Amino acid sequence: MREPKIVLLVDDDDDVLALMRLSLELDPSTCRLRVKCARNGAEALALAVLEPPHLIVTDLEMPVCTGEKLVAGLRRHARQVRREPTPLHT
Numbered sequence: 446m447r448e449p450k451i452v453l454l455v456d457d458d459d460d461v462l463a464l465m466r467l468s469l470e471l472d473p474s475t476c477r478l479r480v481k482c483a484r485n486g487a488e489a490l491a492l493a494v495l496e497p498p499h500l501i502v503t504d505l506e507m508p509v510c511t512g513e514k515l516v517a518g519l520r521r522h523a524r525q526v527r528r529e530p531t532p533l534h535t
Contacts (some may be wrong), residue, residue: 449479451496452508455489455503455515456482465502486510497526 452469456462462482469480481498483489487510489503501519506510519526 447477449477450500451479451481451490451498453489454480454482455484455486455501455507455512457484457507459484461504462491478483486512486515486518489515490522493519493526494522513528 454462454465454469456465462484465506466482469478481492481496483492485507486503489501490510492498493501501515503512503515510518
């Protein structure tokens with residue numbers, strides 16, 4: 446059996462994070478996903494370096510570290526983090 450794919454959701458709004466997480470976890474077609482959450486880009490970058498996700502969905506406007514700064518950080522850590530698509534949402 447293959448390892449589940451890791452999805453990292455990044456948003457400073459707890460309600461948005463919960464909605465996205467529930468949408469992925471309750472959909473039977475996505476049962477092979479492991480969903481992780483971060484509340485800002487800095488937290489997301491730390492998680493991505495420790496355990497590289499297969500997909501990152503991030504908000505653009507966040508305190509501490511924006512989605513754009515997160516993407517720049519992912520590029521700087523390219524050897525440690527998979528080069529996967531990073532959809533941005535607002």
